[in-house]
Amino acid sequence: MTAHISTSELQQAAAAQPGAQVGPNAVLQTATALRTLVGEAECRAVFARAGLVHHLDLPPSRMLPQDEAVQLFAAILGHFPTEDAKRILHEAGRLTGEYILANRIPELARTILPRLPVFLSSRLLMQAIARHAWTFAGSGAVTISLRWPVSIRIGNNPLATPGCPWHLAVFETLFRNLVSANTVFIHTDCCCHGTSCRSEFRLRSHS
Template sequence: MSQAIDSSGRIGPNAITRVAEALEHRVDLKTQQAVFAAAELQHHLTEPPTEMVDENDVSRLHQALREHCDEETAKTVSLEAGRLTADYLLAHRIPRPVQILLKLLPAPLAARILLTAIGRNSWTFAGSGQFSVEYSPRLQLRIDNSPLCRLLRANNPVCDYYAAVFEHLFRQLVHRRTRVIESQCAAAGGEACLFAVSWS
């Protein structure tokens, strides 16, 4: 399954640890072990990473998830892992006073402030990929050269993990009815991964 990847970025450990946590909730131990073994990360099941990880590890893990689980299970695991990651960020990375302020602001302004912060820290989830935001004609997030789907080929968008992280953060900090939908994915032939954000 291994495939050469020309990249050198590093990503926060949540991209691995939360997948492991979500897998534990959704599949049996044998499948958990198969996914992590295929990604050459079986040691992380017993020793979860606590530092930044090589983005190649994340690419292999998300490839293995899609290869060893059916499409619905892989999607469910990815979505849960994304929500768990967002919960971690809310609990440990986004200061409480900032969260309170964002909730008090009009949604468009809160979104701009939140996305500015996300952009400054995008290397922690996009690695060597590039994160950008388009505000007009509609709010859209873009990740070029996404490590999450770099090894994947699919008929539909597969970056459910990213979509869930963005959506949960927006629902908690910007507008509770926010929806984030991946409208284009590099794994499905798109030039980049695009995420449409709306709350009306």
């Protein structure tokens, strides 16, 4: 049976760490995904539900309180059927990953990482992701494993949603461009099931 996480449960996670922040792309790229997939009117309805319409009129350019991203993700879950919500969050994560690739990854790294063996490039990229974990995990406790296959765990993940499609899409976008086009991230554990969120890097079979 699929676990259900309520809006109030998501918001409680953020309230526990009121000073924590996340990167603005958690909101900016979600707005883009909503506009693309469901249109401007539905986008504004979701942002109004989250109390964040002002971010549509004046897009944020600095770090944001994590509870704003939590409220937005919760509004998406509450406004749309489950599969539609997952599709929107996944697209928002993909766009966030694309932004990071274009604006936050040094050109040298973009050139070198894809040329390295996968077992090495995956470890180097995972270490880099962990160093900037606060941008996508807020107050969550991030740990990584460099044993093959590499994985990342977010304890008390404030941005957790069932299956964490946003996080998976961010990781997959980065790894598909910098490690292997055959990358798949598997969400093996989720805060929505009462444990920490764990995502594991894998390679798709060619068969």
